[in-house]
Amino acid sequence: MSKSxxxxxxxxxxxxxxxxxxxxxxxxxDLHNIDPELIQRMVYDALVWSxxxxxxxxxxxxxxxGKVPGVGMVHAPVALFPTSFPESHWKQACExxxxxxxxxxxxxxxxxxxxxxxxxxxxxDDFTSRLLDIHSKMLxxxxxxxxxxxxxxxxxxxxxxxxxxxxxEINTISASFAGLGSLVSELHRSLLNRYKEQLGLDxxxxxxxxxVNGFAEALAKAWEEYSNPRAVVMVVVQxxxxxxxxxxxxxxxxKERYDVATIRKTLAEIDEQGVLLPDGxxxxxDQAIAxxxxxxxxxxxxxxxxSEWRARFLMEQSSAVKCPSISYHLAGTKKIQQExxxxxxxxxxxxxxxxxxxxxxxxxxxWSLDDSDIVKDAIERPEFYVMKPQREGGGNNxxxxxxxxxxxxxxxxxxxxxxxYILMQRIFPIIAPTYLxxxxxxxxxxxxxxxxxxxAYLRNKDRLIMNEQCGYLMRTKVSSxxxxxxxxxxxVLDSVYLN
Amino acid sequence: MSKSxxxxxxxxxxxxxxxxxxxxxxxxxDLHNIDPELIQRMVYDALVWSxxxxxxxxxxxxxxxGKVPGVGMVHAPVALFPTSFPESHWKQACExxxxxxxxxxxxxxxxxxxxxxxxxxxxxDDFTSRLLDIHSKMLxxxxxxxxxxxxxxxxxxxxxxxxxxxxxEINTISASFAGLGSLVSELHRSLLNRYKEQLGLDxxxxxxxxxVNGFAEALAKAWEEYSNPRAVVMVVVQxxxxxxxxxxxxxxxxKERYDVATIRKTLAEIDEQGVLLPDGxxxxxDQAIAxxxxxxxxxxxxxxxxSEWRARFLMEQSSAVKCPSISYHLAGTKKIQQExxxxxxxxxxxxxxxxxxxxxxxxxxxWSLDDSDIVKDAIERPEFYVMKPQREGGGNNxxxxxxxxxxxxxxxxxxxxxxxYILMQRIFPIIAPTYLxxxxxxxxxxxxxxxxxxxAYLRNKDRLIMNEQCGYLMRTKVSSxxxxxxxxxxxVLDSVYLN
Numbered sequence: 001m002s003k004s005x006x007x008x009x010x011x012x013x014x015x016x017x018x019x020x021x022x023x024x025x026x027x028x029x030d031l032h033n034i035d036p037e038l039i040q041r042m043v044y045d046a047l048v049w050s051x052x053x054x055x056x057x058x059x060x061x062x063x064x065x066g067k068v069p070g071v072g073m074v075h076a077p078v079a080l081f082p083t084s085f086p087e088s089h090w091k092q093a094c095e096x097x098x099x100x101x102x103x104x105x106x107x108x109x110x111x112x113x114x115x116x117x118x119x120x121x122x123x124x125d126d127f128t129s130r131l132l133d134i135h136s137k138m139l140x141x142x143x144x145x146x147x148x149x150x151x152x153x154x155x156x157x158x159x160x161x162x163x164x165x166x167x168x169e170i171n172t173i174s175a176s177f178a179g180l181g182s183l184v185s186e187l188h189r190s191l192l193n194r195y196k197e198q199l200g201l202d203x204x205x206x207x208x209x210x211x212v213n214g215f216a217e218a219l220a221k222a223w224e225e226y227s228n229p230r231a232v233v234m235v236v237v238q239x240x241x242x243x244x245x246x247x248x249x250x251x252x253x254x255k256e257r258y259d260v261a262t263i264r265k266t267l268a269e270i271d272e273q274g275v276l277l278p279d280g281x282x283x284x285x286d287q288a289i290a291x292x293x294x295x296x297x298x299x300x301x302x303x304x305x306x307s308e309w310r311a312r313f314l315m316e317q318s319s320a321v322k323c324p325s326i327s328y329h330l331a332g333t334k335k336i337q338q339e340x341x342x343x344x345x346x347x348x349x350x351x352x353x354x355x356x357x358x359x360x361x362x363x364x365x366x367w368s369l370d371d372s373d374i375v376k377d378a379i380e381r382p383e384f385y386v387m388k389p390q391r392e393g394g395g396n397n398x399x400x401x402x403x404x405x406x407x408x409x410x411x412x413x414x415x416x417x418x419x420x421y422i423l424m425q426r427i428f429p430i431i432a433p434t435y436l437x438x439x440x441x442x443x444x445x446x447x448x449x450x451x452x453x454x455x456a457y458l459r460n461k462d463r464l465i466m467n468e469q470c471g472y473l474m475r476t477k478v479s480s481x482x483x484x485x486x487x488x489x490x491x492v493l494d495s496v497y498l499n
Numbered sequence: 500m501s502k503s504x505x506x507x508x509x510x511x512x513x514x515x516x517x518x519x520x521x522x523x524x525x526x527x528x529d530l531h532n533i534d535p536e537l538i539q540r541m542v543y544d545a546l547v548w549s550x551x552x553x554x555x556x557x558x559x560x561x562x563x564x565g566k567v568p569g570v571g572m573v574h575a576p577v578a579l580f581p582t583s584f585p586e587s588h589w590k591q592a593c594e595x596x597x598x599x600x601x602x603x604x605x606x607x608x609x610x611x612x613x614x615x616x617x618x619x620x621x622x623x624d625d626f627t628s629r630l631l632d633i634h635s636k637m638l639x640x641x642x643x644x645x646x647x648x649x650x651x652x653x654x655x656x657x658x659x660x661x662x663x664x665x666x667x668e669i670n671t672i673s674a675s676f677a678g679l680g681s682l683v684s685e686l687h688r689s690l691l692n693r694y695k696e697q698l699g700l701d702x703x704x705x706x707x708x709x710x711v712n713g714f715a716e717a718l719a720k721a722w723e724e725y726s727n728p729r730a731v732v733m734v735v736v737q738x739x740x741x742x743x744x745x746x747x748x749x750x751x752x753x754k755e756r757y758d759v760a761t762i763r764k765t766l767a768e769i770d771e772q773g774v775l776l777p778d779g780x781x782x783x784x785d786q787a788i789a790x791x792x793x794x795x796x797x798x799x800x801x802x803x804x805x806s807e808w809r810a811r812f813l814m815e816q817s818s819a820v821k822c823p824s825i826s827y828h829l830a831g832t833k834k835i836q837q838e839x840x841x842x843x844x845x846x847x848x849x850x851x852x853x854x855x856x857x858x859x860x861x862x863x864x865x866w867s868l869d870d871s872d873i874v875k876d877a878i879e880r881p882e883f884y885v886m887k888p889q890r891e892g893g894g895n896n897x898x899x900x901x902x903x904x905x906x907x908x909x910x911x912x913x914x915x916x917x918x919x920y921i922l923m924q925r926i927f928p929i930i931a932p933t934y935l936x937x938x939x940x941x942x943x944x945x946x947x948x949x950x951x952x953x954x955a956y957l958r959n960k961d962r963l964i965m966n967e968q969c970g971y972l973m974r975t976k977v978s979s980x981x982x983x984x985x986x987x988x989x990x991v992l993d994s995v996y997l998n
Contacts, residue, residue: 051555051569051744054553070573194754
C-alpha cells in the first residue's frame, strides 16, 4: 500500500569527472569565468532551495511581514557562492572562541572594572548610562548571576596587507543569524554538489555549521539548570521583526530536539505583564520564565519610553537566566573591547599565557581619544582609522576624511564628548568578485566579507557546563557601498570555503 | 570545537497525562469546544511551521510571485486540524487505488473505446475534439506507448446518508499537491504532538503521507526505463504558476533522492525550442527529454494559440515517457468515467470479479443526457443531481435549480450540446466545524471535505514496475461557499484523522 523502497533505482551519473577529486577541485578565485547560463540555473536553484528550506525573511514592502509569520515572505539575501577563506585563519578564529567566551565571563564578574572603564562614557552616552545604572543597582543589592549563559558572535576581518585575522567586535547581546546562517552553509553545499561537474568545487571544504543546534543546546541546558520544568524560555523581541524566521528556527530546534517551549514578548509587554515573586521568579501572566533570551534591547531605539527600561530592570532583578545579563551586555561594549586591548589588562582576567597571546593576536589597534599621539596621527592620516561610537546598532562608524573633521571638532569644543568614541585601526579586507542574491535578482559585484564565529558558554557557579565554538556566519557586501565594515543592513548571508 | 552531543539534556515533561494513551484520545468532534487562546497559539505555530518547512504558495497580490521563486511567498491555505474520516472508508479508498491505476491503463490501450465514447462530445466540445484529433493521428501512425507512467489522484466524498465512499473524479493529468499535501500531514502531526496534553488527540491516527516520495520514485523509475542517462525530466508548466513550490518539492526529491534532473518549460517554449529526432528523441534546445510531466495542458485556457497545440502534438509523437499520454488524458475524462459506470463496461477491461466489484462500489450514479428517464427526474428533483461539463478545470459544475433550467434549455434547443455534459448523483458530504487558515488569518466555519488518493503506476510493455497507492490529500472548504464539490480555488489543504 505504501511506497516501495527506493533501492530499485540506480540512476547512472551523467559523467564521471575522474577518480582523484582532490586534484580537480579549483580555488574560488575563478568565479568571474563562470558561464552566465550556469549562473542563471544556479540562481534559480538557490531561490527554490531557500524558499522550501526556510531561508526566509519578512519582505519590508509587505506591511504585516514583521508581525505575522507566514505572510509577506521573501528569500533571505544570500551570496551565491561561499567565500574563500584560509584554513589557518579559520582554525585560529575557532580556537580563540572558547577563550573569548571565558574572558567575557570573567570580565562580567568584575563590576568595578566595568563601572570604572565606562565611567567617562557614562557622562556623554545616555544609553550606556542607563545600562550602568541597572548594573550599579545590582551591585548594591549584592545580586549575583549564578547560572551564566553567553551566546556570542565574534566578528573578524582578514587584513589583506598584514594577513592578520583581526576582531571587529564581539556581540554579547542579540547575536543574530545562527538559524539562517546554518541554512546558508547547507544551501552552498547543495549548490556545490549539484554543480560539481561544472564548477569543480568541493562541498567538503564548507565547514559544517552547527550554529542553530549549538545555541539551542545551550538554551536547553540553561533551562535545565534553572530546574523548573514548568518554566519556559522567553525570547524578548522587537514589536516588528522581519528577521523572525532566524529566531523561529532556534525556537523550533529548541522545542523539537529538547522539548523546551518558548514564548515571545516585547519589552513593553514584559513591563505590562511581568511580575516578580519574592523568591525571584519572573512571571509573565502566570507563566514562569526560566531563560530570558534577548533579540532586542541593544540599541537606544529599543527603549522608546520608560516602560522598556522598567522591563529591563525587572528582568535583571529576577532569578531567570539572562542571555545576556547586564554585566555580559556591558562586557561586550566597544569601550571595554578597547580597555582590554591596553597593556596588562587581559592579564587581570586570564591566567594562561597561551590564551592571552591568542586573544591579543586578534586585537586590532584600539585607542581611546585620550591618547593624544594617536589622535594626532589620525588627524594626519585619517584613512588608517575608524572612529566608532560606543553605542551599538551598526552603521554609525566614521571613516575617511570625516575622522579628521570629527576629531578636530571635538578638540575645538573641548567637551567630554570624546569619551563617546574609540579609535580603531582601519582594516583593509580582501576585495573579491561575488554574486549577491536579493529579492530574486542576482548582482555581480566586488565585495568584502566579515567572518562571525558563534560561541556558546554556560556556567552554574563553579561548574562549567558548556564552552564551545558552535558555528559561523560569513557576511558579505559590495565593497563600494561603504567605506569599511560590514553593516548588517547591507550585507548578504554567506558561508566559508576553506582553502 | 564543534557542538557537544545533546545526550546530556534530559528535559522533564511538564505533565504526564497518563500511561494508557488510547483511552484518553478524543474524537475530532469536540473541535468547537477548544479554548480560543489555545487556537491562537496553534495558529501561530502552524504559520511558523508552514513557513520554515516550505508549505508555501505564491501570493497573488505580488506580481512576480508566479514567475520568480523566492519572492512574494505566503503560507499555503491549510486547515488547522486534520479532518476526521472513518478508517474503513480510508482503507477502501487505498485498496481500490491500484485497481483504478490498472483500469486507466487498460482503457488507454483501447483506442476505439475512447474514440467511440467521446464521438458525440467531440462534436460540441472543441477542447476534447483537439485531444481526440491527436489521439486519432497516433492511432493512424500505429504509435504505441511502451513505457506508461500514471500519476493519478482519485477524489472521493463520503455521502452522509448512504455512508458510501463515492468517487468524484479521477485526475490523470496534472494531479497536484503531492508535495504540499505530504507537508500538511506533517504539519498536523506536529501540532497534535505539541498540543497533545491540551487536545488529547493521537497524531498516530494521521496516516503517513508519502505522496511526494511516491511520485518522485515513479518519475525516477520511468526515467531509468527510458535508459538515456543524459536525458532529463521536463515539467511542462504554466507561464505563471503560484503553486510552484508544490512542483519544486517534487523536483527536489527527484534530484536529491534519485539524482534525476528536471527542467521547466511552458508549452509555448516547447513549441519554440523542441525538435524531434528521427529516432523519436525529443530535444529541447540540445537537451534530450526522458519523461514529460504535465502540470498544465488540462484546460482550454492552457492552449491560447496554435503554438501550444503544436507543442502537445510534438511531445505526443516523441519517444519520451508522457505523464500522461494523450490516451491516459482521455481515459480520465468525465465522459469516460460515465461510460465506465454503464452496466458491463468495466468487464471489458478488468477480469477479476472482486476488483470490478470494488471499483463499481465507488461509482456514484452517472448518466449521459441521452437517458430520458434520468433527465426527466433531474428536471423534477434537480437538488439530487450535478450537471458536469466534459471540460476540465473545476468550477464549471451546475447545481440546484440551474440544473433544471439548463436541462430545459437543452431540450428546447434540441442541439447536440447535451453531449457536452454528464449528470451525476449529488453527493451530500458531512458538514463539520473547521478552522481554515489563509493569509495569516484563521476563520472558524462549517466545511465539507474531499479525499484525494494518489496512485502511481509504471509499466514497460508486459513488465509492471510500480502500481501503488502512495499518499493522500484532504481538501476542505466552507460548505456554504458553493452548492457542492470542492473547487481547488476555494479549498484549503488538509489531512486525515482516522477514527
